[in-house]
Amino acid sequence: MEQQRRTRYTTVSIPVTLYERIKRLIEGTGFTSVSQFVTYVLREVVAEMEEEKLRSEAVTEEEKRAIIERLRRLGYL
Amino acid sequence: MVSRPHGGRLVDRTVSPRRAERLVEEAKELPGIELSPGLAADVANIAHGVYSPLEGFLVQEDYLSVLDDMRLGNDIPWTIPIVLDVDPSEITGVREGDDIALYYGGKPLALMRVEEIYGWDKREYAAKVFKTTDPGHPGVRKTLKRKELLIGGPIDLVSEIPEPFEKYRLWPKETRVLFELRGWKTIAAFQTRNVPHLGHEYVQKAALTFTDGLFINPLVGWKKPGDYRDEVIVEAYQALIKHYYPRDSVVFSVLRMEMRYAGPREAIHHAIVRKNYGATHFIVGRDHAGVGDYYGPYEAWDLFKEFPDLGITPLFVREAFYCKKCGQMVNEKICPHPEEYRVRISGTKLREMIKRGEKPPEYMMRPEVAEVILRHPNPFITEDEAENPR
Ligand SMILES: [Zn+2]
Numbered sequence: 001m002e003q004q005r006r007t008r009y010t011t012v013s014i015p016v017t018l019y020e021r022i023k024r025l026i027e028g029t030g031f032t033s034v035s036q037f038v039t040y041v042l043r044e045v046v047a048e049m050e051e052e053k054l055r056s057e058a059v060t061e062e063e064k065r066a067i068i069e070r071l072r073r074l075g076y077l
Numbered sequence: 078m079v080s081r082p083h084g085g086r087l088v089d090r091t092v093s094p095r096r097a098e099r100l101v102e103e104a105k106e107l108p109g110i111e112l113s114p115g116l117a118a119d120v121a122n123i124a125h126g127v128y129s130p131l132e133g134f135l136v137q138e139d140y141l142s143v144l145d146d147m148r149l150g151n152d153i154p155w156t157i158p159i160v161l162d163v164d165p166s167e168i169t170g171v172r173e174g175d176d177i178a179l180y181y182g183g184k185p186l187a188l189m190r191v192e193e194i195y196g197w198d199k200r201e202y203a204a205k206v207f208k209t210t211d212p213g214h215p216g217v218r219k220t221l222k223r224k225e226l227l228i229g230g231p232i233d234l235v236s237e238i239p240e241p242f243e244k245y246r247l248w249p250k251e252t253r254v255l256f257e258l259r260g261w262k263t264i265a266a267f268q269t270r271n272v273p274h275l276g277h278e279y280v281q282k283a284a285l286t287f288t289d290g291l292f293i294n295p296l297v298g299w300k301k302p303g304d305y306r307d308e309v310i311v312e313a314y315q316a317l318i319k320h321y322y323p324r325d326s327v328v329f330s331v332l333r334m335e336m337r338y339a340g341p342r343e344a345i346h347h348a349i350v351r352k353n354y355g356a357t358h359f360i361v362g363r364d365h366a367g368v369g370d371y372y373g374p375y376e377a378w379d380l381f382k383e384f385p386d387l388g389i390t391p392l393f394v395r396e397a398f399y400c401k402k403c404g405q406m407v408n409e410k411i412c413p414h415p416e417e418y419r420v421r422i423s424g425t426k427l428r429e430m431i432k433r434g435e436k437p438p439e440y441m442m443r444p445e446v447a448e449v450i451l452r453h454p455n456p457f458i459t460e461d462e463a464e465n466p467r
Contacts, residue, residue, distance in 0.1 A: 007146050030382075040385050043152070047386030054085025059250060067254045074244055076255055076328065 014038070079256045079264065079355035080389055084130030084153050087249055087353065090187075090233055091124050097235040104178035104185040104235070110167050115299050115335040117181035117238050119159055122334060122350075124187065124234035125248040129353045134161040136229030137195040144205045147342065147383070154349065154384045156342040157206065160197070161189075162224040168194065177228075185235055192230035199223060206339050209371055215301040215463075216338040216368070240333065242297060242311055247330040252292070253355040255328060261289035265392060266356035268347045268365075269295045270336055272305050272313040272450055274442045276422045278321065279397040279406040284360050291327045292356050293318075299335040301368070302463040303428070307331075309449075309456040316445045340365070340372035341380040345387070352389035359389050363396045398422065399440045431456060 022034045031037040059067065071077045082088075092100060112120065122128050130153060135143065138150045140158050149155045171177055171191055179187045203210045203217045212218045240246045247255070256264055265284035269277065285291040293314060297307040305313075311331065318327055332350070337343050343366035348359040365377040381391045395408040402418040412419070422441045430437050436447045450456050 005141060005145055044385035047153075047388060051081040051085040051388060059254065063250075064254060067251050068258070071247075071251060071255055071258075076247075077258065 009035075078262055078357075079253050080352050080357045082126065082129045082249070082353050083349050083388060086129065087126040087253075088123070088129040088132055089126055089250070090132055090231065092233050092235060100188050100233060100235045101185050103176075104188060107176055107178045107188070108168065108171050109178040109180050109185075110163060111180045111183070112186065114181075116161060117179075117186055118298055118333040118335065119161075120179060120181075120187050120232055120234065121238050122332075123159070123232055125250070127249060127332070127334075127350055127353055128159060129249075131155075131159055133189065133192075133231035134227070134229050135159055136193045137227075140195075140197070140227065140229070144202065147345070154345065154387055156349075157337060157339060157346040158202070160227045161229070162197075163226050163228055164224045165226060167224075168226070168228065179232065181238055186238065187232045187234045189228075189232045190230045191228050194226055194228050196225070197227050206337070206342055207371070208340070211371075214338065214368065214371055238333070242307070242331045245311060245329065245331045246333070247328075247354075249354045252328065252330065256290060256292075256355045259290060259325070263288040263358060264290045264292050264356045265358040265360055266292040266294055266348075266351035266354065267360050268351065269293070270300055270304060270310070271295075271424065272310055272456075273317050273446060274422050274424075274427060274437075275399070275406055275440060276397040278317065278443070279408075280360060280362060280394045283394060284358065284392055285326055288358055289326075291322075292351065292354065293327060293329045294332050294351060294354065296334050296336060297331045298333045299463070300458055301336070301338065302458050302460045304336075304458050305450075305456055306453070306458055309453050312449045313446045316449045317443060320445045321443060336366070338366060338368040338371075340367040341377040344377035345380060345384065348381075348387065348389050348391060352387070356389060358392050360392045360394055362394055396421075428457070 019034055022037055026034070026037050068077065123131050123133060135158055140160060142148055142150045143155050143158045147154065147156045173191055173193055175191050177189050177191055178185050179189055199221050200210050203220050207214055207216050210217060212221060265288040267281050281291055281293065295310050295314065314329055318329060344361055347366065351359050361377055361381070364372060364374045378393050381387070395410055397406050397408050399420040400407045400412045400414055400418050401420065402414040403412050420440060427437055427441060431450055434451060436444070436451060
């Protein structure tokens with residue numbers, strides 16, 4: 001049986017002028033609403049910033065030596 | 078710069094040898110579950126960051142969110158639910174918050190904190206992930222046979238699964254170091270479950286023309302009957318690379334992960350996994366991860382448009398064919414000639430030739446590759462093997 005679930009949404013405020021500007025911009029594109037466009041653009045920007053912020057602490061020198069050693073042994077280096 | 082791990086941090090759920098020893102002792106006191114080969118591979122992949130940002134099997138919130146929105150509960154793109162199914166009898170007495178031991182081949186593989194035990198609707202899973210509930214679809218058939226309950230929670234890996242291709246198994250941590258040492262800034266990853274024919278070679282080399290390196294990463298593990306055996310794929314690629322690829326531009330390694338045949342959703346999954354390996358680009362071909370005619374030939378390409386935050390660039394490469402007029406391998410975008418000049422390489426036709434022990438013509442397959450394949454008495458997976466994976 002298919003359950004009825006919905007993606008949950010909330011509201012954020014943007015200036016009306018920006019809203020109108022986006023509305024004009026997306027006319028005739030694949031975007032069907034300003035909200036859809038804003039979600040798309042925000043996801044792109046947020047993912048970029050988030051991953052930069054969380055950028056993995058590089059492996060320790062010791063770990064790196066062990067990795068290089070294994071790669072050599074297997075003939076990758 | 079190799080690509081950033083999905084979600085920003087490369088997950089590491091492996092433990093030090095000393096801690097592993099202690100956890101193995103602990104495991105003896107815990108309820109245990111024996112895993113299938115596919116699930117054991119998932120555990121290893123989680124632990125080694127192949128599935129970053131996952132730290133374990135999905136809890137219900139994430140599971141439902143992946144089904145409905147193709148994203149984890151925290152909004153990060155994720156299209157294939159990585160879930161652990163169990164029979165109620167296997168977890169008698171286990172309560173949420175308890176630790177259990179996961180075994181593979183009778184040996185402790187990992188410890189798991191059971192955060193949640195929940196029911197699932199396998200038909201709904203099939204309808205959303207495979208876009209069909211037809212049991213004729215190999216992924217659907219396999220899903221419908223899975224167990225009744227799901228358990229979600231983080232894992233800690235205490236031992237490695239045996240790998241017959243150990244020499245070719247690299248984890249994301251290793252490829253990231255390797256790519257960096259080679260000085261590669263752009264890396265195109267190629268997913269495959271096939272032996273290479275000239276079409277594949279063309280696509281890979283087209284990508285490599287514009288990137289620093291090529292990462293060929295075939296899947297080993299469960300596949301449907303009629304697909305090529307793992308050792309055949311590995312040996313065929315070794316022959317191809319040895320004779321036709323500049324050694325310094327290619328990294329070949331295997332990934333133990335089951336094919337799901339989920340088409341578009343699986344294409345996204347394959348891309349995320351290669352992003353974790355450090356690839357910056359991912360080659361998406363015609364009918365990627367598809368089977369039969371369940372998906373449109375370029376449906377996977379469309380789905381990529383829904384993920385501006387994927388963090389790996391898809392390379393959409395059209396099917397390659399040989400054009401007698403052009404005198405070379407080309408694709409629709411670059412060849413103006415009509416169909417009568419075009420010789421298409423059909424995987425089905427190749428399979429039939431190989432089954433009959435015939436060597437395919439050189440415009441379809443490199444002779445060195447063909448020889449390696451034909452040396453195998455039976456290069457294909459049988460029905461029986463697919464039904465009873467070891
Ligand atoms: Zn042509």
